[in-house]
Amino acid sequence: MSVLNVKNVTHGFGSRAILENVSFRLLKGEHVALIGANGEGKSTFLNIITGSLVPDEGNVEWSNRVVVGYLDQHSVLKAGTTIRDNLRLAFDGLFEMEKEMLGMYDKMGEASESEVNKLMEEAAEIQNILDNSGFYMLDSKIEEVAQGLGLSDIGLDKLVNELSGGQRTKVLLTKLLLQNPTILILDEPTNYLDENHIEWLKRYLQDYENAFILVSHDIPFVNAVCNIIYHVENCELTRYVGNYDNFLQLYEQKKVQEKKAYDRQQKEIDKLEDFIARNKARVATTGMAKSRMKQLDKMDILERPKEKIKPIFNFKYSKSPSRFLIEAKDLVIGYDEPLTRPLNFKVEKGKKIAICGVNGLGKSTLLKTMLGIIPPISGKVEHGENIDYGYFEQEYIDNTNNTALDEMWKTYPSMTNHEVRSELAKCGLTTEHITSLMKVLSGGENAKVRLCKILHRELNLLVLDEPTNHLDVMAKDELCRALKEFKGTIVLVSHEPMFYEQFITDVWNVEDWTTKLV
Incomplete structure (x- = not known):
């Protein structure tokens, strides 16, 4: 029984096509993952099926008495x-x-x-x-x-x-699960959850009797909870049965087949065109040449398979700092109340440190205190010499009308238009992304712009707070490679061990420091 039918939906923003003649169906009890690269139209599709966006063409039909629960990244609490x-x-x-x-x-x-x-x-x-x-x-x-x-x-x-943005998202998700709607629609629900709570949500969704649609770039999570994949790419929506691993296998086969079919047709076209060119002027063979021309005219020309724009992240190293970049002495972090007991630690040159632990215990607060962005409750933080740091903030709210171009120029006013566009393009952003307002870009596109601002500088210390939130699989893999090759020091907050375990040298768990009960 189908609870949702989407028929021939087309939608775009200005000259930018997002979805073209796509169809979709959701059957009772299906656990669907909607996947695709950043900016392909996943959030647009969710907005269309929930009624917050009217498509340019096509129909969306929900069955009667369906209660839809939708968690998006822009919901508010009073x-x-x-x-x-x-x-x-x-x-x-x-x-x-x-x-x-x-x-x-x-x-x-x-x-x-x-x-x-x-x-x-x-x-x-x-x-x-x-x-x-x-x-x-x-x-x-x-x-x-x-x-x-x-x-x-x-x-x-x-x-x-x-509450922080992540904590507010947790409240919205908890409220949604308590409502127990007929259909759940979840947009990146694991972004603000730590490992323990991701595991809890995984079990909850595995046992969920009703249907849900999930947007996520967390592949282990998708593999564990979903049995249908819808892939958004090049304005099209394609259905695959199975989890993400099954999809990936079938998708790779499909791309190979499309490339072979395209190459075969191109060879055939070349042969026909060569025959026509050599024979159309000769009286004896002009009839055969015309026959080949008709054959060419009737041919359904295949498009060249489009290659996804792969982002390239290369962090620039500046100079060698002192042996210890950051040293904490009896440091207690927090805002109105202490979040930790007194801490004594050193961040040594060349170390790549992952900070993990349950949310709400002060991981982001620790990073900001280490950098001197906020003061400690007590104790002190000392910085070494010759430190050039780049800071990627987890929560970034920009209500201005800046475009991606404006953001780069604001940080690097001496750059030319060509240089700015070139740097943003390396991060996998198209002309449409570059000229769009930051506040209308997808979470992943927004993150790529902010990463670009860090990539352009020469650094010896990277401080990154959940940088993989919203990034698609290709961008995550590239970021992992870049961090692995970075010659400097890294302090990283992340809830994805599969992302950081390839390059990290030390793991600090805030649960060992907290004054709260865990």
């Missing part, structure tokens, strides 16, 4: 409310039903016998729905899911306006 307040909103429909049922009981005192019987039947029906929905155990259900996704560590009575 300031002044607690985490618990927002999670209880997931059950607004049930609270309304309870209110309706209590109103029926109030009416019974003044109703006739037949009216009472009718009200009793309706109240019993609502009571049955409330019982089956676990309405009288909501708080324990909230606690269970909140614990699974790490919100209990933050505290359910904390105000949402005091």
